[in-house]
Amino acid sequence: xxxxxxxxxxxxxxxxxxxxxxxxxxxxxxxxxxxxxxxxxxxxxxxxxxxxxxxxxxxxxxxxxxxxxxxxxxxxxxxxxxxxxxxxxxxxxxxxxxxxxxxxxxxxxxxxxxxxxxxxxxxxxxxxxxxxxxxxxxxxxxxxxxxxxxxxxxxxxxxxxxxxxxxxxxxxxxxxxxxxxxxxxxxxxxxxxxxxxxxxxxxxxxxxxxxxxxxxxxxxxxxxxxxxxxxxxxxxxxxxxxxxxxxxxxxxxxxxxxxxxxxxxxxxxxxxxxxxxxxxxxxxxxxxxxxxxxxxxxxxxxxxxxxxxxxxxxxxxxxxxxxxxxxxxxxxxxxxxxxxxxxxxxxxxxxxxxxxxxxxxxxxxxxxxx
Amino acid sequence: xxxxxxxxxxxxxxxxxxxxxxxxxxxxxxxxxxxxxxxxxxxxxxxxxxxxxxxxxxxxxxxxxxxxxxxxxxxxxxxxxxxxxxxxxxxxxxxxxxxxxxxxxxxxxxxxxxxxxxxxxxxxxxxxxxxxxxxxxxxxxxxxxxxxxxxxxxxxxxxxxxxxxxxxxxxxxxxxxxxxxxxxxxxxxxxxxxxxxxxxxxxxxxxxxxxxxxxxxxxxxxxxxxxxxxxxxxxxxxxxxxxxxxxxxxxxxxxxxxxxxxxxxxxxxxxxxxxxxxxxxxxxxxxxxxxxxxxxxxxxxxxxxxxxxxxxxxxxxxxxxxxxxxxxxxxxxxxxxxxx
Ligand code: SF4
Numbered sequence: 001x002x003x004x005x006x007x008x009x010x011x012x013x014x015x016x017x018x019x020x021x022x023x024x025x026x027x028x029x030x031x032x033x034x035x036x037x038x039x040x041x042x043x044x045x046x047x048x049x050x051x052x053x054x055x056x057x058x059x060x061x062x063x064x065x066x067x068x069x070x071x072x073x074x075x076x077x078x079x080x081x082x083x084x085x086x087x088x089x090x091x092x093x094x095x096x097x098x099x100x101x102x103x104x105x106x107x108x109x110x111x112x113x114x115x116x117x118x119x120x121x122x123x124x125x126x127x128x129x130x131x132x133x134x135x136x137x138x139x140x141x142x143x144x145x146x147x148x149x150x151x152x153x154x155x156x157x158x159x160x161x162x163x164x165x166x167x168x169x170x171x172x173x174x175x176x177x178x179x180x181x182x183x184x185x186x187x188x189x190x191x192x193x194x195x196x197x198x199x200x201x202x203x204x205x206x207x208x209x210x211x212x213x214x215x216x217x218x219x220x221x222x223x224x225x226x227x228x229x230x231x232x233x234x235x236x237x238x239x240x241x242x243x244x245x246x247x248x249x250x251x252x253x254x255x256x257x258x259x260x261x262x263x264x265x266x267x268x269x270x271x272x273x274x275x276x277x278x279x280x281x282x283x284x285x286x287x288x289x290x291x292x293x294x295x296x297x298x299x300x301x302x303x304x305x306x307x308x309x310x311x312x313x314x315x316x317x318x319x320x321x322x323x324x325x326x327x328x329x330x331x332x333x334x335x336x337x338x339x340x341x342x343x344x345x346x347x348x349x350x351x352x353x354x355x356x357x358x359x360x361x362x363x364x365x366x367x368x369x370x
Numbered sequence: 371x372x373x374x375x376x377x378x379x380x381x382x383x384x385x386x387x388x389x390x391x392x393x394x395x396x397x398x399x400x401x402x403x404x405x406x407x408x409x410x411x412x413x414x415x416x417x418x419x420x421x422x423x424x425x426x427x428x429x430x431x432x433x434x435x436x437x438x439x440x441x442x443x444x445x446x447x448x449x450x451x452x453x454x455x456x457x458x459x460x461x462x463x464x465x466x467x468x469x470x471x472x473x474x475x476x477x478x479x480x481x482x483x484x485x486x487x488x489x490x491x492x493x494x495x496x497x498x499x500x501x502x503x504x505x506x507x508x509x510x511x512x513x514x515x516x517x518x519x520x521x522x523x524x525x526x527x528x529x530x531x532x533x534x535x536x537x538x539x540x541x542x543x544x545x546x547x548x549x550x551x552x553x554x555x556x557x558x559x560x561x562x563x564x565x566x567x568x569x570x571x572x573x574x575x576x577x578x579x580x581x582x583x584x585x586x587x588x589x590x591x592x593x594x595x596x597x598x599x600x601x602x603x604x605x606x607x608x609x610x611x612x613x614x615x616x617x618x619x620x621x622x623x624x625x626x627x628x629x630x631x632x633x634x635x636x637x638x639x640x641x642x643x644x645x646x647x648x649x650x651x652x653x654x655x656x657x658x659x660x661x662x663x664x665x666x667x668x669x670x671x672x673x674x675x676x677x678x679x680x681x682x683x684x685x686x687x688x689x690x691x692x693x694x695x696x697x698x699x700x701x702x703x704x705x706x707x708x709x710x
């Protein structure tokens with residue numbers, strides 16, 4: 001297990017790729033902070049999700065587990081370790097500055113009540129060579145989990161070499177064979193994808209007849225749950241689902257997101273989970289963002305939901321979007337104003353809005369420009 | 371450790387079934403042979419032996435050993451080896467690396483593994499070039515070296531790996547070369563026996579991209595006048611008839627002299643066990659490169675607590691803390707309260 005607040009993931013991406021290739025367990029805890037670069041080292045952000053998902057060269061899929069409250073960190077850590085050990089893979093455990101600095105009452109678990117996640121090491125050869133000798137093949141997989149056997153140094157007769165070079169399926173010897181590489185890429189992907197049958201379905205807290213699903217992950221749990229309670233108190237009907245497993249997604253997530261006409265995804269980033277959901281399920285997930293180094297407030301979620309239900313723009317309702325004109329640059333040729341934002345697309349920025357109006361915040365005077 | 375007698379092995383038992391894929395004539399072959407011939411003499415077991423490497427030609431080494439092994443990533447072999455050696459003190463952990471791997475991207479990991487005195491044996495093949503990537507300058511390439519990546523000559527002062535290791539206060543530092551199997555085997559034997567981090571620089575010929583880099587000192591005909599054997603407790607002398615020797619001048623620099631001109635009593639008596647690495651460092655500065663008389667053998671071998679033993683002691687102490695028998699107790703040892 002290793003920990004970082006983000007830069008360590010950049011720096012050690014090569015090691016994470018090696019763990020994916022060696023197919024050995026590793027839990028990478030990323031307590032996300034504001035970026036890029038040194039960014040806001042002590043502030044919170046959820047902007048490393050796509051880094052965890054894709055931040056390696058080559059095809060190197062890695063499971064992702066996200067904690068949602070300070071006390072949930074305990075369970076989420078065990079879950080990350082369970083997956084890492086069982087499937088012999090690096091696993092990302094995503095937390096963030098808000099969770100790490102947060103606290104709440106936590107009912108101490110009895111250790112006896114926790115599932116046993118220990119793995120037996122291999123101690124016997126698993127293959128017979130052409131000459132009849134007993135051999136150990138480090139990449140002969142379990143047919144169900146696709147995990148490879150794990151023999152540790154000190155085990156007589158199972159001496160073997162592994163490394164970052166592509167390995168022949170089964171024997172684990174270095175192989176540059178094109179078909180073998182294709183097969184290994186697919187096997188590594190299939191192994192991670194197969195974890196879907198070993199994780200809990202996402203729970204949905206839905207009102208009868210709800211037309212809007214608020215989908216979150218990580219530390220936004222408290223704010224989203226409270227925001228949902230607030231709109232319900234005013235008579236609105238909504239649903240809330242909160243992801244713990246982000247790679248692979250729970251088996252029922254497709255069904256869940258397609259069951260509601262509108263899906264709202266609030267994130268403390270520029271829209272990372274929403275991209276994954278859109279790509280995976282081809283649904284029009286609506287991203288609501290705030291990237292200011294501070295968590296969402298329940299009132300902000302309430303405003304965004306209210307706007308979405310009323311046919312308005314939830315992002316505008318947050319008062320956090322830059323006006324297009326405020327990003328305009330003066331163009332030397334012709335003196336015309338050009339906009340950095342093309343075609344009036346979603347404009348997510350970090351202007352502090354007044355937050356007073358449920359529909360649109362007044363732009364800051366110094367940003368007004370015509 | 372196991373209590374049954376160590377089985378008798380031969381060189382063949384330590385060779386894996388994989389075809390060795392270095393260029394024909396590469397110095398790596400003789401280093402591999404020296405290691406495979408030495409291991410049967412050490413009374414060690416194959417399953418207790420692990421070779422860890424980074425990236426480069428040398429890093430292929432673990433694939434050829436019938437032991438446990440891992441071919442890791444650029445420069446990080448010492449980091450992997452540290453984790454293994456600290457968590458599994460029962461194992462014999464070897465690191466095989468090259469000048470590029472160990473001294474460029476891996477420079478940081480190397481000095482810290484040495485400084486911490488992790489119980490590992492590091493064999494650094496120095497061929498003064500990037501061989502695997504087909505001939506770019508390395509951190510040990512000489513100033514002015516023209517390579518594919520230095521078309522007008524290298525501008526950077528090369529590392530002297532022995533000086534670097536001594537600067538990091540490595541507790542065992544030695545140098546040997548790929549033309550002398552006996553010397554390699556003796557040096558590796560000493561390095562392996564050392565408790566703590568042992569660093570061995572091996573001058574290795576890359577006959578494809580930097581052929582003859584060490585010929586001026588390791589060639590059979592020049593060896594006696596160009597290699598200075600370091601022998602603990604003995605005056606430092608070399609030359610066909612021992613006519614050359616090493617003295618310390620008034621400035622604290624080691625200098626090569628004619629023994630006749632100063633008398634044998636003036637020669638430095640080599641003391642590898644000296645706590646202060648100063649003498650060893652001065653000896654490492656005798657040659658600026660493999661074209662001057664160069665010391666080989668053990669520069670420094672001092673006893674010091676190794677990192678893993680220290681850490682095991684801390685873990686053991688923490689485990690024996692009253693009230694923290696297990697996780698249940700540990701969790702309940704702080705500020706907790708009961709409801710209802
Ligand atoms: S490139 Fe040089 S160092 Fe590498 S295998 Fe060939 S001869 Fe040896």
